[in-house]
Amino acid sequence: MxxxxxxxxxxxxxxxxxxxxxxxxxxxxxxxxxxxxxxxxxxxxxxxxxxxxxxxxxxxxxxxxxxxxxxxxxDLGKQEVFETNKNIQAVDLSTFLEHIILIYFNEDSTKRKINFKVNGIQKNVFTDKLLLTQIIIDLMSNAFKYSEGHKDPMLIISYLEKEITIEVVDFGIGIPETEKQTLFTPFYRCSNVNGIQGSGLGLFISKKFIEILKGSLVLESREHVGTTIKLTFPYE
Incomplete structure (x- = not known):
């Protein structure tokens, strides 16, 4: 077998x-x-x-x-491969995220924008730019996709004493309470997406990448109100 x-x-x-x-x-x-x-x-x-x-x-x-x-x-699933191949470097996170917004989210067809906010004293973060780029692209794409017709989504960085947090906030359809536990399962899509396109893989892959970068993820959501995904990473 x-x-x-x-x-x-x-x-x-x-x-x-x-x-x-x-x-x-x-x-x-x-x-x-x-x-x-x-x-x-x-x-x-x-x-x-x-x-x-x-x-x-x-x-x-x-x-x-x-x-x-x-x-x-x-190599997804081969944790040791990721650990070996990570390209960790010092990153000015505020400038880095501004660049992602400019490249990927500057021309939304509905004319919506990302409300970008920075809290605290800025300092460099040691991370893998490729992995972090994919995480932010996926989470921000979801924020736009699942909040069409609502307020602009937000991206908030907070520089804390020993760690940094990145919050992606949208004011869209939200996630049903009973489905939050299965949201990060491969190919799973919530029952209220109503034909909105997606593969059900983005969050699963992003969560893997967050773990590889020694980060954590907390999700808060209310159906018909919106969703906040908070990422926490060490500076090094």
Whole structure:
């Protein structure tokens, strides 16, 4: 029975690797075409060229993020691999999050914005930028997605004495009380999402990444009121 289980796991792993190999090829083509577009704008009006290049840079940044994330997901569940491959560096968190907002959440189709707030005396945090980027993108994307038609979501950093907290707050549909315990189960989606698109994997992966960064997550939510997700990380 154990041998059969291992064979199935190996098969799933190989299939995932093949899928990601194909996706990586597609991402490489996308990146190359973005660079080609930049080259073709050399003789354009400077203002037009700058506008086009601004968009191609965002495309390339997104491709880099996706390709980096794919490498991590291939080893998801292998805690020792993550611990070995973490790229820990000093990060000015306020500037870092402002950059994420600018790149990923600056042009919401509904004209909504992120209310960004910083509390306390700023100091560097030692973390893995790739993992933290994916965590913030996922949580903020959910905040927008599940609060459409409501107040703008909030992103709040608080610099405390021995740790830092990051709060993602939305004023949307909230989470049913009976479903909070299963929210971080792979592929689980709440009963009140009402056709809103999603895979049910984002929170599961983000929680894994938070744990790898030695952080913790606390969720508070009321249905029809909104949700607050509070992350706590050590400075080092």
């Amino acid at each position: 154990k041998i059969e289980e291992n064979k199935n796991q190996d098969l799933q792993s190989n299939l995932l690797s093949l899928c990601f190999h194909q996706l990586r090829n597609n991402m490489t083509i996308l990146y190359s075409n973005a660079e080609l577009i930049e080259m073709k704008t050399v003789n354009f009006d400077p203002a037009i060229s700058a506008s086009i290049c601004s968009n191609t840079k965002r495309i390339k940044a997104e491709v880099d993020q996706i390709m980096g994330l794919m490498s991590y997901i291939l």
